[in-house]
Amino acid sequence: MQKNILLIGFMGVGKGALARELVRCDKSLYALDTDDMIESMTNTRIKKIFATAGETAFRALEQKTADWLAKNVTNAVISTGGGFYKVNNIKNIGTVVYLKADFSWILNRIMSAPNAKKKLKKRPLFQDIEKAKKLFEERYTAYEEVADIVIDVTGGDTGSVAEAILNRVSQQ
Incomplete structure (x- = not known):
């Protein structure tokens, strides 16, 4: 397995922000985003x-x-799109870390962001909130099944969540 950290979770949970924070904490890593790729x-x-x-x-x-x-790719923190967990070789990419949060927390995070309109516009599956909630409920357990590590990000700041991820990954 590659020495990568693969961040999965529902759209808007903060995968990109955490990838950047992880790189800030560990200079041997670099960040990639599958949607950007x-x-x-x-x-x-x-x-x-x-x-x-x-x-x-x-x-x-x-x-x-x-x-x-x-x-x-090796030595990367890879933030993924919300459905990336379905790729058939996910375990070959690196340690899969599921960033877990409840739907209301994710929705509040997106809606309270200074650029909330831009964040919503960028997420095609989040255009209908009820549809997004249904999708969240469908994926919730699937994320856990795929993950090597589950980290609850609800209410945590990116610095402490990044530290928790690095500690758990080092124990793998």
């Missing part, structure tokens, strides 16, 4: 991929990204 690879925004090609095409791009990560 897909946008670079296709020269298309995620929202547009969903709108024009559909979710199935997007999931195929996630698998292509996962295959590349497993073969080529």
Whole structure:
């Protein structure tokens, strides 16, 4: 297995922010974001991929990204899209850390952000809150099943959550 930390969890839980904090705490790591990688690879925004090609095409791009990560990347903290946990080789990429929080906390986190409109617009599956909640409920246990480590991020600041992740990963 690669020496990577793979952050999974529902959209808006803070995977990107925690990836940056983990890199700040451990200078031997660098951060990657699978959604950013897909946008670079296709020269298309995620929202547009969903709108024009559909979710199935997007999931195929996630698998292509996962295959590349497993073969080529080490010493990275990889923040993923909310559905990335479904890729068939996730365990070959690195230690899978599920950032766990309840739906109301995630929604409050997004809505109270200074750039809340931008954050919501960027998440195509979060356009309908009831639909997003249903999706959250469908994925909740699947995240735990895939994870090597589960970290509850509810109410935690990024610094203390990052420390907890690094401590748990070092024990693996």
